[in-house]
Amino acid sequence: MRDAVIVDAVRTPIGKRDGTLSGIHAADLSGHVLAALADRTGIDPATVDDVLWGCVTQIGDQSSNIGRIAVLAAGWPEHVPGVTINRACGSSQQAVDSAAHAVMAGQYDLVVAGGVETMSRVPLGAHRTTGQPYGPAVLARYDNVEFNQGLGAELIAERWGFDRQQVDEFAAGSHAKAAAAIDDGVFDDHLVAVEVDGTKFAVDEGLRRGTSPETLAKLKPSFKPDGVIHAGNASQISDGAAALLITTTERARELGLTPIARYHSGAVSGADPIMMLTGPIPATAKVLGRAGLTVDDIGVFEVNEAFAPVPLAWLAETGADPERLNPLGGAIAVGHPLGGSGAILMTRLLARMRGQGLRYGLQTMCEGGGTANATIIELLD
Structure with missing residues (x-):
């Protein structure tokens, strides 16, 4: 079997809800990163076999196969196809x-x-305004219990015994690590600025410097009166896009390109759809088994910070080194533009691996409905 390598990865800065990127259509934001990827690598877009594009809320600005429309927005030849993929946050x-x-x-x-996801223009949950996505058979199977990610995060906190102090400490740490990464220029190589009203926007907008457990303690719980989940220890509603160029080692050589990393292994898994967000735990075990690696072989982990209890439960179950978990911060600090987040996390994973010379990196995402992706990549340069 042939190999698959990542040649380059780019992303926009992440805009906060109703912030700097909110006036940009999802197709234009997508086209921007596609064009940047072609410019950086020097590839002829006409030679691209397909564009596989994630997007979650596929209505309004993000309807009608946003993957295909992104290709047209980038100015690429009409014969280049595009398809839109929905595995929720993954x-x-x-x-x-x-x-x-x-x-x-x-x-x-x-x-x-x-x-891509422009959550400012296509609000979270907008797809529910015209029907019931789960249907009577699924609702009956689960006794009409509400499928709610926030309540799922509360169930995780209860099951693993995380109190308000623990989840708020994790959230504050995410902001501190993201601030340090931004100040150190860790993201500069893969971040492509977006021009808005004549000004280049080039930094993640959601970061709240100085966030501490004490400031977070002032926020009210969002889902249960006595709960631990609130706006400060959950991922931010955001706008953003990212793109990666994937080919074979042989084809990269023909094009004069130097691959960054090799796609090593991937896995998907399902879990309890009510608790919903524990899927990364079995997905991680599955991908490690498939790769023939142990958790100690992995130099860095990106576990999406949908809610603070998600990576904390993952950490408790896997026994991974806490210092290797989300060392550049995460979605709590800078945002979670749903359909773009998986590719955005991959750019962050690559940045950490390259900066530290780490051979293996593992990324995993919890997803609505109780599924999860887990992917291992191997550094080549």
Whole structure:
């Protein structure tokens, strides 16, 4: 079987809700990173076999196959196709997985994977305004219990015994690590500025410097009166996009490109759809088993910070080194633009691996409905 390698990865800065990126259509934001990827690598867009594009809320600005429309917005030739993938929050991580699988199988030679979400323009939960997504059979199976991610995060906190102090300490740490990464220029290489009203926007907008457990303690719980989850220890509603170029080692050589990392292994798994957000735990075990690696072999982990109890429960179950978990901060600090987050996390994972010379990195995302992706990549340069 052929290999699959990542040649380059780019992302926009992450805009906060109703912030700097809120006036930009999802197709234009997507087209911006596609164009930047082509410019940086020097590839001819006409040679791209397909664009696999993650997006969660596929209505309004993000309807009608946003993956295909992104190609047109980038100014790429009309013959280049595009498809939109929805695996909830893991949509663009699934796009990366699917792109790698297609390259390894010999069906594609050069493919772009990524995703977008403009949550300012297409609000979270907007798809529920026209119907019931779960349907009567599923609701009956689970005794009509509410499928709510916030309540799922509360159930995780209860099951693993995390109190308000613990989750708030984790959230404050996310902000501190993200601030340090921004100040150190860790993201500079893969971040492409977006021009808005004549000004270049080039920094993640959601960061709240000086966040502490004491400041977070003042916030009221969002889902239960006596709960631990609130706006400060949950991921931020955001806007953003990211894209990766994936090919084979041989094709990269032909194009004069130097691969950054090799796609090593991928796995998906399901879990309790009511607690919903524990999927990264079995997905991690599954991908490690498939890769023939142990948790100690992995130099850095990106576990999406949908809510603070998610990575904390993952850490408790896997026994991973806490110092290797989300060392650059995460979605609590800088935001979670749903369909773009998987690809955005991959750019962060690559940045950490390259900066520290780490051979293996593992990324995993909890997803609505109780599924999760887990992906291992191997540094080549």
